[in-house]
Amino acid sequence: xxxxxxxxxxxxxxxxxxxxxxxxxxxxxxxxxxxxxxxxxxxxxxxxxxxxxxxxxxxxxxxxxxxxxxxxxxxxxxxxxxxxxxxxxxxxxxxxxxxxxxxxxxxxxxxxxxxxxxxxxxxxxxxxxxxxxxxxxxxxxxxxxxxxxxxxxxxxxxxxxxxxxxxxxxxxxxxxxxxxxxxxxxxxxxxxxxxxxxxxxxxxxxxxxxxxxxxxxxxxxxxxxxxxxxxxxxxxxxxxxxxxxxxxxxxxxxxxxxxxxxxxxxxxxxxxxxxxxxxxxxxxxxxxxxxxxxxxxxxxxxxxxxxxxxxxxxxxxxxxxxxxxxxxxxxxxxxxxxxxxxxxxxxxxxxxxxxxxxxxxxxxxxxxxxxxxxxxxxxxxxxxxxxxxxxxxxxxxxxxxxxxxxxxxxxxxxxxxxxxxxxxxxxxxxxxxxxxxxxxxxxxxxxxxxxxxxxxxxxxxxxxxxxxxxxxxxxxxxxxxxxxxxxxxxxxxxxxxxxxxxxxxxxxxxxxxxxxxxxxxxxxxxxxxxxxxxxxxxxxxxxxxxxxxxxxxxxxxxxxxxxxxxxxxxxxxxxxxxxxxxxxxxxxxxxxxxxxxx
Amino acid sequence: xxxxxxxxxxxxxxxxxxxxxxxxxxxxxxxxxxxxxxxxxxxxxxxxxxxxxxxxxxxxxxxxxxxxxxxxxxxxxxxxxxxxxxxxxxxxxxxxxxxxxxxxxxxxxxxxxxxxxxxxxxxxxxxxxxxxxxxxxxxxxxxxxxxxxxxxxxxxxxxxxxxxxxxxxxxxxxxxxxxxxxxxxxxxxxxxxxxxxxxxxxxxxxxxxxxxxxxxxxxxxxxxxxxxxxxxxxxxxxxxxxxxxxxxxxxxxxxxxxxxxxxxxxxxxxxxxxxxxxxxxxxxxxxxxxxxxxxxxxxxxxxxxxxxxxxxxxxxxxxxxxxxxxxxxxxxxxxxxxxxxxxxxxxxxxxxxxxxxxxxxx
Numbered sequence: 001x002x003x004x005x006x007x008x009x010x011x012x013x014x015x016x017x018x019x020x021x022x023x024x025x026x027x028x029x030x031x032x033x034x035x036x037x038x039x040x041x042x043x044x045x046x047x048x049x050x051x052x053x054x055x056x057x058x059x060x061x062x063x064x065x066x067x068x069x070x071x072x073x074x075x076x077x078x079x080x081x082x083x084x085x086x087x088x089x090x091x092x093x094x095x096x097x098x099x100x101x102x103x104x105x106x107x108x109x110x111x112x113x114x115x116x117x118x119x120x121x122x123x124x125x126x127x128x129x130x131x132x133x134x135x136x137x138x139x140x141x142x143x144x145x146x147x148x149x150x151x152x153x154x155x156x157x158x159x160x161x162x163x164x165x166x167x168x169x170x171x172x173x174x175x176x177x178x179x180x181x182x183x184x185x186x187x188x189x190x191x192x193x194x195x196x197x198x199x200x201x202x203x204x205x206x207x208x209x210x211x212x213x214x215x216x217x218x219x220x221x222x223x224x225x226x227x228x229x230x231x232x233x234x235x236x237x238x239x240x241x242x243x244x245x246x247x248x249x250x251x252x253x254x255x256x257x258x259x260x261x262x263x264x265x266x267x268x269x270x271x272x273x274x275x276x277x278x279x280x281x282x283x284x285x286x287x288x289x290x291x292x293x294x295x296x297x298x299x300x301x302x303x304x305x306x307x308x309x310x311x312x313x314x315x316x317x318x319x320x321x322x323x324x325x326x327x328x329x330x331x332x333x334x335x336x337x338x339x340x341x342x343x344x345x346x347x348x349x350x351x352x353x354x355x356x357x358x359x360x361x362x363x364x365x366x367x368x369x370x371x372x373x374x375x376x377x378x379x380x381x382x383x384x385x386x387x388x389x390x391x392x393x394x395x396x397x398x399x400x401x402x403x404x405x406x407x408x409x410x411x412x413x414x415x416x417x418x419x420x421x422x423x424x425x426x427x428x429x430x431x432x433x434x435x436x437x438x439x440x441x442x443x444x445x446x447x448x449x450x451x452x453x454x455x456x457x458x459x460x461x462x463x464x465x466x467x468x469x470x471x472x473x474x475x476x477x478x479x480x481x482x483x484x485x486x487x488x489x490x491x492x493x494x495x496x497x498x499x500x501x502x503x504x505x506x507x508x509x510x511x512x513x514x515x516x517x518x519x520x521x522x523x524x525x526x527x528x529x530x531x532x533x534x535x536x537x538x539x540x541x542x543x544x545x546x547x548x549x550x551x552x553x554x555x556x557x558x559x560x561x562x563x564x565x566x567x568x569x570x571x572x573x574x575x576x577x578x579x580x581x582x583x584x585x586x587x588x589x590x591x592x593x594x595x596x597x598x
Numbered sequence: 599x600x601x602x603x604x605x606x607x608x609x610x611x612x613x614x615x616x617x618x619x620x621x622x623x624x625x626x627x628x629x630x631x632x633x634x635x636x637x638x639x640x641x642x643x644x645x646x647x648x649x650x651x652x653x654x655x656x657x658x659x660x661x662x663x664x665x666x667x668x669x670x671x672x673x674x675x676x677x678x679x680x681x682x683x684x685x686x687x688x689x690x691x692x693x694x695x696x697x698x699x700x701x702x703x704x705x706x707x708x709x710x711x712x713x714x715x716x717x718x719x720x721x722x723x724x725x726x727x728x729x730x731x732x733x734x735x736x737x738x739x740x741x742x743x744x745x746x747x748x749x750x751x752x753x754x755x756x757x758x759x760x761x762x763x764x765x766x767x768x769x770x771x772x773x774x775x776x777x778x779x780x781x782x783x784x785x786x787x788x789x790x791x792x793x794x795x796x797x798x799x800x801x802x803x804x805x806x807x808x809x810x811x812x813x814x815x816x817x818x819x820x821x822x823x824x825x826x827x828x829x830x831x832x833x834x835x836x837x838x839x840x841x842x843x844x845x846x847x848x849x850x851x852x853x854x855x856x857x858x859x860x861x862x863x864x865x866x867x868x869x870x871x872x873x874x875x876x877x878x879x880x881x882x883x884x885x886x887x888x889x890x891x892x893x894x895x896x897x898x899x900x901x902x903x904x905x906x907x908x909x910x911x912x913x914x915x916x917x918x919x920x921x922x923x924x925x926x927x928x929x930x931x932x933x934x935x936x937x938x939x940x941x942x943x944x945x946x947x948x949x950x951x952x953x954x955x956x957x958x959x960x
Contacts, residue, residue, distance in 0.1 A: 523804070525934075525948075525951060525954055545805065547804070547951050547954065548804045548805050548807065548808035548950065548951070549785070549804045549807050549808050549811075549950050549951065550950075550951045550952070550953040550954050551785075551828060551949070551950050551951065551952045551953055552952070552953065553784045553785045553787060553828070553829050554784050554787065554829060555844070555845075555899070555902060556841060556844055557605050557844050557850060557852060557857075557858050557859070557860075558605075558607075558620070558852070558856065558857060558858045558867075559858075560844065560858065560860070560865065560895065560899065561858065561865050561867065561885055563898070564894070564895065564898060567898065567953060567956055567957060567960060570953060570957050571957045571960065574957060
């Protein structure tokens with residue numbers, strides 16, 4: 001293989017802009033899969049991805065493409081579109097020399113497209129702008145072209161028009177990939193350095209590393225060494241991924257492929273690390289990644305406490321190819337043993353919880369997400385707090401700072417009013433509004449991240465009829481008048497229900513949470529008071545009245561078996577609840593603050 | 599051979615009540631004739647010649663059958679060898695009661711009548727798609743007694759949407775005035791596949807429901823009724839022997855469409871498909887019980903009785919101590935269960951939340 005005919009690229013797109021469909025057409029055109037094998041959106045291999053129409057984990061696939069009588073080797077590395085996954089995006093971009101920017105012909109540029117595009121531009125990638133879905137009846141090609149030119153500075157002749165649905169323009173696009181994207185810099189003679197951009201666990205082969213070979217070569221029987229983790233393994237198989245793995249004798253500089261080395265222990269390898277070969281050992285590792293810090297923390301506990309070990313193992317497996325996930329053991333008086341788990345954002349959290357349930361069959365309880373607060377103590381020490389119940393005593397705190405984000409909210413201009421009202425209500429600080437064109441704006445606010453993790457996204461969608469798209473970057477920490485609010489059930493504070501709130505909003509939040517809990521917690525055999533307190537003062541109170549009726553009023557011959565089944569069902573329902581003191585609390589209650597209707 | 603009981607289901611009605619989820623069809627003379635043939639066959643195929651201590655004809659509306667059909671039905675029941683102190687109940691609609699019907703019943707050995715009245719309140723009746731009046735009830739019950747039928751139950755349904763405690767009080771007064779020996783009361787249940795569920799009717803507030811139940815218990819007790827099962831009240835000596843068979847977890851035959859039975863440690867349910875039944879495909883499903891399951895049933899049913907379960911009898915029956923087999927300690931400590939005079943029973947204050955207790959036990 002002539003390395004000058006390698007092209008490594010990824011596709012950047014907003015959710016729903018048709019990236020996966022376009023990728024499917026590319027796979028077809030390069031005969032990686034025949035039309036008959038074609039399963040829609042073949043790169044999205046997790047069920048969850050197909051269901052939600054979003055790509056979560058990146059995938060890499062090697063394509064052979066004929067251009068002017070020559071075979072080119074195109075490596076398509078897929079990227080996720082959602083802001084929570086920008087870490088994944090930066091990982092895949094690091095393995096590429098170019099990227100295709102996909103914009104929907106009927107929607108135009110969206111907030112998430114911008115965020116990912118900026119990441120690509122920071123990495124100096126060659127960008128190919130594409131307007132997709134040109135077959136749609138409401139496609140407005142001139143308008144979207146104008147956006148690409150005025151907002152992002154592309155030239156009109158650079159823009160490729162295509163349709164993932166009909167396949168129109170896909171060949172032209174692949175030609176552009178060959179023509180415009182640089183081949184990787186080849187350095188076969190140098191000491192071996194390969195970037196691990198992803199990994200997954202295969203029960204037969206152990207950990208499989210997905211790598212880009214930057215310098216040198218790696219072949220079977222080589223002793224490889226992880227430069228950061230200092231672990232060594234013997235290579236059992238190398239190859240490239242053409243939907244299925246295709247083993248090769250060696251991988252060399254410029255290539256994207258996989259390595260198996262009978263790696264059984266998950267914690268011996270890390271995504272972002274550099275692989276080198278013993279005997280041809282590199283002196284310095286590759287730059288790796290800008291480490292994404294998890295922004296949202298939640299306690300995750302097994303509903304059945306005897307499944308703690310299973311939960312631990314499951315989280316470790318998920319962490320293997322999701323380095324942004326952090327896990328740390330946590331103990332809760334109410335929920336027992338579990339993990340303080342850090343996520344990039346709420347969608348990320350939701351996906352992990354769903355994967356725990358679907359892939360590992362684990363029933364979990366998640367506590368309300370929290371951000372990381374910087375707390376300055378009266379003695380001058382600064383500590384980071386990622387869980388409300390770790391908040392020190394009020395008397396010991398001199399100030400609390402919380403993270404703010406800088407928003408890109410792109411929406412039709414008629415929604416400026418509702419968007420600003422929403423941001424104001426979320427303690428937002430107005431910055432500026434950019435006009436994308438006459439009818440679309442990009443509104444910039446600074447908003448505490450702690451407000452975003454609740455229901456900001458849903459509220460934005462509903463107040464703009466779904467027209468707004470939203471993305472953010474972390475800006476900085478600002479001092480806020482924050483307090484810890486405890487929730488008491490039957491007179492006892494439940495650590496897992498504590499939240500940090502702004503003092504000015506504490507009363508309304510306290511009322512909303514107690515009210516919500518009253519509807520979520522079923523009646524018990526005795527009356528249960530629910531209280532919200534700040535320090536020793538109670539700021540809101542509700543009562544769950546004692547249960548008065550739970551009986552099979554009528555039970556005769558014909559009913560007997562059926563009635564017993566009914567009791568079995570009630571019993572199953574109870575199993576899913578958690579005993580907190582003497583109160584049975586359903587799982588949803590621990591996320592009550594998330595869905596409060598203020 | 600152990601004595602057994604028999605339940606016979608007549609799944610025909612002239613009118614369908616809005617809350618009813620029993621197996622029933624609008625009366626059709628031809629179907630009834632065919633049905634009686636199939637019923638006769640089912641009985642003859644299965645009855646093992648045990649002595650029958652109680653016989654219960656329920657529905658549906660057994661009184662919807664015409665005279666010929668009734669005679670036909672009673673003729674086939676002659677097969678049963680009845681105990682000397684047998685109880686034979688016939689379910690009956692108030693409107694169907696007349697001189698002729700009662701005479702037929704008495705002549706054929708019926709000695710207990712169960713009349714579904716449910717309420718005298720016009721709004722309630724309309725809601726249930728039923729009719730009744732106090733005067734009519736008074737007249738007809740008098741007639742029954744004159745002919746010699748003294749053991750009469752009437753059903754009362756309460757906790758209907760929009761029903762107030764005052765309406766229930768009036769109903770209770772009327773029911774007591776009828777001077778009958780047995781009253782069954784039910785808080786309205788909105789079951790699947792009933793007209794009420796299709797209309798998306800919601801149950802009334804749980805607190806009001808519980809208050810109504812308290813009112814019923816207190817009122818009837820004051821008037822000399824014995825509260826002997828969660829929903830059942832009787833004058834002394836008039837407790838329903840047949841229903842006690844269910845609650846004592848004893849065995850019984852169930853004949854007819856949709857009927858259930860319990861024989862030789864198997865609980866079975868008949869098909870609700872009329873065509874299958876007429877073709878002789880009677881049994882739909884069977885539940886073969888382990889000892890543990892049998893004991894679970896014993897507890898679930900036995901604790902419905904105010905007197906509860908006799909611990910010694912439980913031991914005789916299963917050769918294990920109830921106290922050792924089931925986690926009762928906490929429930930006793932919390933005064934939800936009480937042990938007294940060799941019986942274990944639910945604290946009367948907690949009867950209306952019985953499921954909470956059962957779920958902890960089973």
